[in-house]
Amino acid sequence: MTVANHQPSPLTAATAPTGNGPVGAVGPALAVLLVVVGAAGVREGLITAGMAGGSPLLPGLLDTADRALTDHAAPSGAIAILAGLWLVVTALRPRVRRTFALRARTGVFASRRDVARIASDAAAGVSGVLHARSTVSRRRVTTTVDTLGSDPGPADEVQQVITDRLRRLTSEPAVRVRTRPARPGADGRIA
Template identity: 45%
Template sequence: MSSDTAAQRKPMRAATQKSGSGPIGVVGPVLAVLLIALGVLLLRDALVAAGAFAGSQWLPAAAAGLKGFAPTWWLIPAGIVVALVGLWLVVTALRPRSRRTLALSSRTGVFLHTRDVARLASGAAHDVDGVLDVSSTATRRKVSVTAQATAQPGVREAITTAVTERLASLQAPPRVSVTIRTPDRTREEN
């Protein structure tokens, strides 16, 4: 391949932002297991009806047990609860998926997960003089840094500056919040 053909190709399209699983993530597998159990029950009854197994079918027996069932007062609240659960499942399934990544300032579509942003913040804060230990948490909008540091003046500002500079390459840098704990247990918050 010549250098002319390589120069004529268009650059790759930027990657799209990764999204997490939807809020239905727990309910979906539970409903899948219930559906599989129903399928096994139907298969068993079909095999009994075909003569592959000896015994009686369970579904006709259950339907016969409901034959003399008359409406009672508790069916109305039970129906309302079932309808509300169904409505909740539909709303939950249609909610947007969670996003836990932040875009870097680049044309290539590079993203960092929030836990990686927290690690970057911890690393930047740990490099500041006087910092003994650091822990950080991050969301898409805020980074919280908790540092155990000596009682030097200006250590909070130094940590805030270091973390802000380290996260400056993000397209929309999150707000930085710094909490300082000194060995004598005093606490200063930003």
């Protein structure tokens, strides 16, 4: 009797997580504007139908807008066209990628904060480094290290260690290292 050896099929790679992108701020602003215009329309409709008291504001606003647009039609139209084009371009821009893909078959990603922690941890392990802080953009990792003395010697070693640690990323960012000599605190100890 033979037993079939069934291996589970590998998982398909996950897609890169993305942020909201630039339309994330425009959408809510336009939604609030639409709610305000809708509420004003309902108010005007209720007053016109005699179901609510008060005087309609819409005719006065439309007359004022008509006079302003008549006096400044060309600049107003140009501004409206530019604003509309800006909104269309903003809506069509790609979403922001906030992660780095790792070399893996299943789609593993590291956030910018994770990459900064990895770089800072790698730099802190180099002898002569007292403290390390890293910032990460899509293309660059910048690590600032506090060193003993004024010798910037560990900078090359720190850069090599960080570069080696980040080789697991599919698109390796450039590594930049800044060194600063540690300053003694008020109590004379090096912080």
